[in-house]
Amino acid sequence: MLRLQEIWVTLGDFRLKDISLHVKNGEYMVLLGPTGTGKTVLLETIAGMHRIERGSISIRGRDATRLPPEKRNLGVVYQDYALFPHLTVRKNIAFGLHLRGKPARKTGEAVERMADFLDISTILDRRPGNLSGGERQRVALARALVLKPYVLLLDEPLSALDRSTRDRLRRELKRIHQEIGVTIVHITHDLTEAFFLADHLAVIKDGSILQQGTPENVLKRPRNRAVAELLGIENLIPGAIGENGGFITPLGRVDISIPSSVSLKSAGDCFLTVPGWCVEVLPGKAGDHYAWKGNMKVAGIHGMDGQVELDLVHFSGEHLRTFLSRREAGALPISLEKGREVPVGIQRDGVYWVPPIDHPFSYQ
Amino acid sequence: MKSFKIVIWGLGTILVLIVVVPLFRMILAADPNVLRTTVADAEVMRSIMLTLRCALWATLVCAFFGIPLAYILARYRFPGRSLVQGIIDLPVMIPHTAAGIALLMVYGRRFFLGKAFASVGLSFVGTEAGISLAMAFVSLPFLVNAARDGFLSVNPRLERVARTLGASPWKAFFKVSLPLSWRPMLSGGIMMWARGISEFGAVIVLAYHPMTAPVLIWERFESYGLKYARPVAVVLILLCLVIFAVLRSIAAKQREV
Numbered sequence: 058m059l060r061l062q063e064i065w066v067t068l069g070d071f072r073l074k075d076i077s078l079h080v081k082n083g084e085y086m087v088l089l090g091p092t093g094t095g096k097t098v099l100l101e102t103i104a105g106m107h108r109i110e111r112g113s114i115s116i117r118g119r120d121a122t123r124l125p126p127e128k129r130n131l132g133v134v135y136q137d138y139a140l141f142p143h144l145t146v147r148k149n150i151a152f153g154l155h156l157r158g159k160p161a162r163k164t165g166e167a168v169e170r171m172a173d174f175l176d177i178s179t180i181l182d183r184r185p186g187n188l189s190g191g192e193r194q195r196v197a198l199a200r201a202l203v204l205k206p207y208v209l210l211l212d213e214p215l216s217a218l219d220r221s222t223r224d225r226l227r228r229e230l231k232r233i234h235q236e237i238g239v240t241i242v243h244i245t246h247d248l249t250e251a252f253f254l255a256d257h258l259a260v261i262k263d264g265s266i267l268q269q270g271t272p273e274n275v276l277k278r279p280r281n282r283a284v285a286e287l288l289g290i291e292n293l294i295p296g297a298i299g300e301n302g303g304f305i306t307p308l309g310r311v312d313i314s315i316p317s318s319v320s321l322k323s324a325g326d327c328f329l330t331v332p333g334w335c336v337e338v339l340p341g342k343a344g345d346h347y348a349w350k351g352n353m354k355v356a357g358i359h360g361m362d363g364q365v366e367l368d369l370v371h372f373s374g375e376h377l378r379t380f381l382s383r384r385e386a387g388a389l390p391i392s393l394e395k396g397r398e399v400p401v402g403i404q405r406d407g408v409y410w411v412p413p414i415d416h417p418f419s420y421q
Numbered sequence: 422m423k424s425f426k427i428v429i430w431g432l433g434t435i436l437v438l439i440v441v442v443p444l445f446r447m448i449l450a451a452d453p454n455v456l457r458t459t460v461a462d463a464e465v466m467r468s469i470m471l472t473l474r475c476a477l478w479a480t481l482v483c484a485f486f487g488i489p490l491a492y493i494l495a496r497y498r499f500p501g502r503s504l505v506q507g508i509i510d511l512p513v514m515i516p517h518t519a520a521g522i523a524l525l526m527v528y529g530r531r532f533f534l535g536k537a538f539a540s541v542g543l544s545f546v547g548t549e550a551g552i553s554l555a556m557a558f559v560s561l562p563f564l565v566n567a568a569r570d571g572f573l574s575v576n577p578r579l580e581r582v583a584r585t586l587g588a589s590p591w592k593a594f595f596k597v598s599l600p601l602s603w604r605p606m607l608s609g610g611i612m613m614w615a616r617g618i619s620e621f622g623a624v625i626v627l628a629y630h631p632m633t634a635p636v637l638i639w640e641r642f643e644s645y646g647l648k649y650a651r652p653v654a655v656v657l658i659l660l661c662l663v664i665f666a667v668l669r670s671i672a673a674k675q676r677e678v
Binding site for chain 2: 101104105106125126127129131132133135137139141142143152153156157200201204
């Protein structure tokens, strides 16, 4: 559906570098990256708003590299929704249909149908200035979707909303995607949003795509430390590959399999990625379930909504962070209090090692 | 808080009085009989209408060329942008008689541009076209700067979204950018028109005749004295006051959002 090949774009001091992406028909692609990393520029480049220095874009198999935005048939929804303030909701949604010369009756019907689908029929005669954030987002979606775009490009569409509206609209986006089947490219810095929505995930930083794949694979096998940090993996433990296999860290030897192709000499200064969910207090399963077991002290307990954050410290000074639901914390046979020593296990499944930067031996 | 309000109101009022007192003094001092005669004086009314008409032409022609320039200044970054901005502001700074001389040197009959225009029947010396040109030259910053600020107040993303919805750059401009910036633009246009009406220095160099109202006021003051100059000024001020009050109320009307 959408293919970007080795795209280079320069905007002032900022550059998009060698971006290649392939979004399949009907796929929900999420571009995940921190603020100011070029996500919006990439989205606008796909939409045809920036000149491409090198590389090519094709949409539905047709070269679109030099096609102006109005010829690409891509829908864009910005973070601030960019609704036309001088037009009513009805006229906003009908804007593109009017430009395409659709008869007034057909335009009216299409607008009503889309408004009904997105549950905004009651606000059609209001102006954008009088709408809530959630309503604006639906109007912006309606305005783009009514034109049946080949690809819908969403630029942080949920980040300006309060939490409850954001949760609701996240589910709504999933419903829209499933019911209409439109191909979506969605950019965000929010991990929950990315993992909730993505069929395919691309991690972007400083104008480059660091890694892409299914969310599961990217999360399990981050390519390097930068990706692991962007994915919000709670624990990055420094270490090196041991001579007899395994991974040597301040916690001691962590028993994980290392591909035989990895050169021992070049594999120093690596990091073990330990997601919070891999850290188990009072490990009770069979021994081979864990890559590491030992005692740690509770350094801090921080209550959050629905869960507690547990900060554990090893005698070497190395910390591990994990989260327990309030139910799990309450079901433990011991009470978790600061300074208490507790047995801790790191589950084998979910723990990987990464080089600090891209390196030939990193996971592909 | 209270002292703050008293001070800012006091300072603001002083400035308003600096403008209002001389004008009121002049209006109140005018002899009603002479005022009546002045209104009935065909030369005075012809001169005022000429002034309003020439200033309007100047504004319209400048809008045609100035609005695209304002859009460029608001939307594009290019080498020399600050220089262009400075050039646009220049007419505000230079003495207007000097501006008139500069215009005369270019659009007079001795320079090729003046000759070229003359060859197609357009002369700028001693004509309405010359008056409009002088007015346009000295007052265009008001329109261009207001239009530029108007475009700057429009989120560029609105234009980009319009493009993705199928609008060509022209349609995005006319359906989004212009409807959202016409109020500051109109405000700038009113200011430019007003500045054009009051122009004296540049106009008198380029076209003493036909006489605009400011030239007529000066001419009557020189020939007959204050008593005969004042009523012309009063009529011009009252007429402008009414026109600008109406236009301002249109431009200032709050946009429904």
